[in-house]
Amino acid sequence: xxxxxxxxxxxxxxHMVDVAAKDVTHRVAVAAGRIRMQPATLALISSGNAKxxxxxGIARIAAIQAxxxxxxxxxxxxxxxxxxxTVDFELDEVASAVQCRAQxxxxxxxxxEMEALTAVQIALxxxxxxxxxxxxxxxxxxxxxxxxxxxKSGDWTATLET
Amino acid sequence: xxxxxxxxxxxxxxHMVDVAAKDVTHRVAVAAGRIRMQPATLALISSGNAKxxxxxGIARIAAIQAxxxxxxxxxxxxxxxxxxxTVDFELDEVASAVQCRAQxxxxxxxxxEMEALTAVQIALxxxxxxxxxxxxxxxxxxxxxxxxxxxKSGDWTATLET
Amino acid sequence: xxxxxxxxxxxxxxHMVDVAAKDVTHRVAVAAGRIRMQPATLALISSGNAKxxxxxGIARIAAIQAxxxxxxxxxxxxxxxxxxxTVDFELDEVASAVQCRAQxxxxxxxxxEMEALTAVQIALxxxxxxxxxxxxxxxxxxxxxxxxxxxKSGDWTATLET
Amino acid sequence: xxxxxxxxxxxxxxHMVDVAAKDVTHRVAVAAGRIRMQPATLALISSGNAKxxxxxGIARIAAIQAxxxxxxxxxxxxxxxxxxxTVDFELDEVASAVQCRAQxxxxxxxxxEMEALTAVQIALxxxxxxxxxxxxxxxxxxxxxxxxxxxKSGDWTATLET
Amino acid sequence: xxxxxxxxxxxxxxHMVDVAAKDVTHRVAVAAGRIRMQPATLALISSGNAKxxxxxGIARIAAIQAxxxxxxxxxxxxxxxxxxxTVDFELDEVASAVQCRAQxxxxxxxxxEMEALTAVQIALxxxxxxxxxxxxxxxxxxxxxxxxxxxKSGDWTATLET
Amino acid sequence: xxxxxxxxxxxxxxHMVDVAAKDVTHRVAVAAGRIRMQPATLALISSGNAKxxxxxGIARIAAIQAxxxxxxxxxxxxxxxxxxxTVDFELDEVASAVQCRAQxxxxxxxxxEMEALTAVQIALxxxxxxxxxxxxxxxxxxxxxxxxxxxKSGDWTATLET
Numbered sequence: 001x002x003x004x005x006x007x008x009x010x011x012x013x014x015h016m017v018d019v020a021a022k023d024v025t026h027r028v029a030v031a032a033g034r035i036r037m038q039p040a041t042l043a044l045i046s047s048g049n050a051k052x053x054x055x056x057g058i059a060r061i062a063a064i065q066a067x068x069x070x071x072x073x074x075x076x077x078x079x080x081x082x083x084x085x086t087v088d089f090e091l092d093e094v095a096s097a098v099q100c101r102a103q104x105x106x107x108x109x110x111x112x113e114m115e116a117l118t119a120v121q122i123a124l125x126x127x128x129x130x131x132x133x134x135x136x137x138x139x140x141x142x143x144x145x146x147x148x149x150x151x152k153s154g155d156w157t158a159t160l161e162t
Numbered sequence: 163x164x165x166x167x168x169x170x171x172x173x174x175x176x177h178m179v180d181v182a183a184k185d186v187t188h189r190v191a192v193a194a195g196r197i198r199m200q201p202a203t204l205a206l207i208s209s210g211n212a213k214x215x216x217x218x219g220i221a222r223i224a225a226i227q228a229x230x231x232x233x234x235x236x237x238x239x240x241x242x243x244x245x246x247x248t249v250d251f252e253l254d255e256v257a258s259a260v261q262c263r264a265q266x267x268x269x270x271x272x273x274x275e276m277e278a279l280t281a282v283q284i285a286l287x288x289x290x291x292x293x294x295x296x297x298x299x300x301x302x303x304x305x306x307x308x309x310x311x312x313x314k315s316g317d318w319t320a321t322l323e324t
Numbered sequence: 325x326x327x328x329x330x331x332x333x334x335x336x337x338x339h340m341v342d343v344a345a346k347d348v349t350h351r352v353a354v355a356a357g358r359i360r361m362q363p364a365t366l367a368l369i370s371s372g373n374a375k376x377x378x379x380x381g382i383a384r385i386a387a388i389q390a391x392x393x394x395x396x397x398x399x400x401x402x403x404x405x406x407x408x409x410t411v412d413f414e415l416d417e418v419a420s421a422v423q424c425r426a427q428x429x430x431x432x433x434x435x436x437e438m439e440a441l442t443a444v445q446i447a448l449x450x451x452x453x454x455x456x457x458x459x460x461x462x463x464x465x466x467x468x469x470x471x472x473x474x475x476k477s478g479d480w481t482a483t484l485e486t
Numbered sequence: 487x488x489x490x491x492x493x494x495x496x497x498x499x500x501h502m503v504d505v506a507a508k509d510v511t512h513r514v515a516v517a518a519g520r521i522r523m524q525p526a527t528l529a530l531i532s533s534g535n536a537k538x539x540x541x542x543g544i545a546r547i548a549a550i551q552a553x554x555x556x557x558x559x560x561x562x563x564x565x566x567x568x569x570x571x572t573v574d575f576e577l578d579e580v581a582s583a584v585q586c587r588a589q590x591x592x593x594x595x596x597x598x599e600m601e602a603l604t605a606v607q608i609a610l611x612x613x614x615x616x617x618x619x620x621x622x623x624x625x626x627x628x629x630x631x632x633x634x635x636x637x638k639s640g641d642w643t644a645t646l647e648t
Numbered sequence: 649x650x651x652x653x654x655x656x657x658x659x660x661x662x663h664m665v666d667v668a669a670k671d672v673t674h675r676v677a678v679a680a681g682r683i684r685m686q687p688a689t690l691a692l693i694s695s696g697n698a699k700x701x702x703x704x705g706i707a708r709i710a711a712i713q714a715x716x717x718x719x720x721x722x723x724x725x726x727x728x729x730x731x732x733x734t735v736d737f738e739l740d741e742v743a744s745a746v747q748c749r750a751q752x753x754x755x756x757x758x759x760x761e762m763e764a765l766t767a768v769q770i771a772l773x774x775x776x777x778x779x780x781x782x783x784x785x786x787x788x789x790x791x792x793x794x795x796x797x798x799x800k801s802g803d804w805t806a807t808l809e810t
Numbered sequence: 811x812x813x814x815x816x817x818x819x820x821x822x823x824x825h826m827v828d829v830a831a832k833d834v835t836h837r838v839a840v841a842a843g844r845i846r847m848q849p850a851t852l853a854l855i856s857s858g859n860a861k862x863x864x865x866x867g868i869a870r871i872a873a874i875q876a877x878x879x880x881x882x883x884x885x886x887x888x889x890x891x892x893x894x895x896t897v898d899f900e901l902d903e904v905a906s907a908v909q910c911r912a913q914x915x916x917x918x919x920x921x922x923e924m925e926a927l928t929a930v931q932i933a934l935x936x937x938x939x940x941x942x943x944x945x946x947x948x949x950x951x952x953x954x955x956x957x958x959x960x961x962k963s964g965d966w967t968a969t970l971e972t
Binding site: 026057060061065083086087107 | 495499500501502503504505506557558561562564565566567594595
Binding site for chain 5: 814815816817818822824843854858864865868871872875876879883884885886887923924927928931932934935936938939940941942943944946947948949950951952953954955958966968969
């Protein structure tokens with residue numbers, strides 16, 4: 001790890017960094033996060049999921065589409081040809097939260113952590129949007145990269161402690 | 163508060179709900195959140211902020227632009243003519259975190275909570291992007307709506323407890 | 325009905341026509357269309373719809389999002405603040421087709437026929453995308469405006485005959 | 487052909503399928519469709535085309551731009567670096583219709599059928615938009631993939647019967 | 649005229665300024681600019697314009713579409729519901745240049761100078777793109793606002809001197 | 811140099827030209843331009859740059875983002891995976907202008923002149939937007955490609971004379 005922010009040059013000016021010399025490798029990133037809510041809200045999602053009002057299904061689609069738009073949203077991100085996006089959800093009754101986990105892959109010259117994080121963020125926001133009429137106080141948290149593979153910096157796995 | 167998810171009709175099918183009968187009123191929403199990081203990362207941002215490598219300034223621009231794209235990102239959101247967007251940051255050395263707060267306003271038929279939350283999410287993601295080369299384990303958290311004003315459901319302020 | 329194409333001026337040059345003098349009224353448009361396929365493909369959609377692999381639910385979300393992007397796709401369309409979008413599907417076993425019907429509403433200065441048609445087109449395209457691995461020969465057809473309400477030109481209903 | 491919808495995993499959850507193991511090959515797709523209208527409307531387009539009011543030229547531009555946005559419109563499509571897009575029109579006086587045919591090519595890991603279909607759909611929608619003031623009852627039909635080349639599944643040509 | 653940049657607050661932080669208290673009035677802006685080229689390039693455009701290879705027609709469509717996307721391109725611009733966009737071109741043989749002039753109108757709370765300038769810039773860029781294979785040295789110049797009407801600051805007309 | 815406009819086929823119809831047979835090479839383009847203003851406006855930018863109200867920093871971010879959207883704005887441009895974008899500014903007190911220079915790079919099948927020019931144009935537009943409250947008469951000029959490298963047509967450098 002370096003001690004400088006690579007998105008700035010020696011004069012402190014932002015730039016989109018040069019990745020032309022980096023190899024095209026198979027790169028994978030996994031990110032996760034959750035939205036905590038009232039138990040009654042979680043129950044509504046749970047019942048809807050089973051029968052009608054598919055909050056989770058819609059959040060998944062929003063997340064996949066957002067992953068594809070990451071370079072449009074994050075100013076200094078490189079556009080990347082994603083080869084795979086999966087988004088999973090788990091209803092956690094103990095924490096009274098919807099847990100989201102996104103995995104993004106590419107064959108490219110730079111990693112896809114930002115794509116995985118963007119997918120998680122938009123998934124959680126979509127859940128918020130669809131449930132806000134019944135629970136305005138929901139909180140999004142524990143949003144982070146869990147692991148990455150590929151590239152010169154090698155593999156990395158988060159040390160988890162909340 | 164109702165006990166149903168308004169984004170679904172009686173058959174459980176998603177729709178963009180009818181807001182034509184709602185009044186055009188001045189609506190305000192405030193959202194906040196933070197990204198927790200290593201103290202050395204926060205110090206890098208802090209020094210950059212003062213002199214060069216303006217992480218915070220870039221995150222602010224990304225946030226304002228994202229607020230304008232909310233209806234494009236969140237499937238069932240209505241497009242709204244935003245009249246004001248402000249995004250503030252605070253470097254919290256005790257929590258070793260960058261705190262972000264966004265306020266969005268409109269003269270419209272529905273609220274702007276989603277726009278304020280989207281601004282916060284993209285602000286935090288941009289900070290992550292610019293610092294990830296030195297600190298991959300940053301965590302985004304406490305992302306929520308703090309208050310809303312305007313509209314038939316009236317004003318609302320979050321009861322905070324983390 | 326006039327006998328000229330209003331999107332061109334007297335010199336034949338395209339422009340986005342002036343709607344400033346038109347009244348803000350409640351405008352509604354309904355469009356429909358279908359995608360014809362092999363009976364086995366329709367059966368796959370039907371079973372997925374009930375249990376898993378929700379083709380219809382995903383097509384609905386894509387359609388609603390596309391309605392919001394109409395002015396970005398159709399060069400001379402005015403941007404309009406949509407107040408409502410609904411998209412319904414019917415599995416027609418006689419015609420071996422998925423039928424789609426979109427209704428779009430606004431309080432604006434011009435109609436929303438294009439938004440309703442765009443929603444239908446993208447809905448059908450999404451169905452095609454999700455089923456093309458099993459049935460490449462699907463055909464989209466009968467895509468039209470069914471009715472419109474509001475505005476100076478008044479209400480209109482299609483005379484149907486295929 | 488398989489009997490399952492590849493856009494869903496074993497649990498019926500949508501995902502953007504993994505194409506990393508597929509070869510980069512030259513892929514071509516051709517799609518077509520038409521918009522049927524009153525003979526007087528076709529005559530207006532025909533005269534405009536020759537002299538002024540170039541409906542066809544504008545529809546072609548809209549179609550090419552739409553092909554580039556396919557992955558943004560169709561939720562589970564992969565972004566692809568298009569290497570060629572052509573869009574042709576024919577005024578069919580017998581059917582009283584404008585016929586559109588789009589050919590899209592890439593050097594990529596998956597096919598471009600969706601890009602070709604999207605180009606056709608937006609071309610027809612643009613014709614509708616520009617002529618709707620004189621003919622609201624136009625119908626879009628026979629929209630399909632005509633052929634594809636490249637990729638593991640090999641070449642394919644539609645068996646035409648309307 | 650004030651002596652401060654209104655896009656920054658008292659702390660020098662960028663924001664999208666509050667326009668809620670401004671009146672909705674009819675606002676018009678006219679911008680212009682030109683692209684200077686070799687006489688042979690201008691002759692190619694001129695002949696294409698008359699018969700085939702319609703550079704000007706394509707640049708006009710790109711300009712109208714760009715006007716609609718101004719708030720997406722310029723970070724602190726407010727989204728505005730445009731009511732009219734016209735884009736005119738003139739082939740100036742004396743200056744060996746294509747001159748472009750865009751007029752944009754809205755009924756809104758803030759002006760449309762940026763929309764008119766964006767239309768001109770993208771029009772000129774499109775001409776550059778289409779002619780660059782024969783003339784890479786073209787220069788874009790004299791791009792400015794010519795006049796604006798409406799709003800509290802009143803009407804304004806540029807004092808021209810190049 | 812050929813004497814034909816490659817964006818049109820033999821019938822004069824626009825198309826996105828076939829680049830599949832072109833080699834993937836490292837391609838670089840540099841473009842520049844300036845916005846001329848009143849000396850007092852330049853002084854405001856200059857002081858803001860040093861302390862607060864960072865016009866230049868915001869224009870840089872807008873330019874980098876615009877470079878990534880070039881294929882979305884210019885109808886016949888190919889989408890390209892940019893590998894590097896840098897945007898530099900210089901405050902020219904003699905000309906009373908902000909000078910902007912953008913360098914864009916890719917490993918692709920076609921050049922990035924349009925991306926570099928788009929970055930410059932949006933940079934200058936953003937400066938205009940942020941200063942227009944104090945100086946509406948600013949003029950953008952000398953916008954051109956300075957040099958390109960890579961590709962079959964080889965390197966090229968502009969012969970400068972204003």
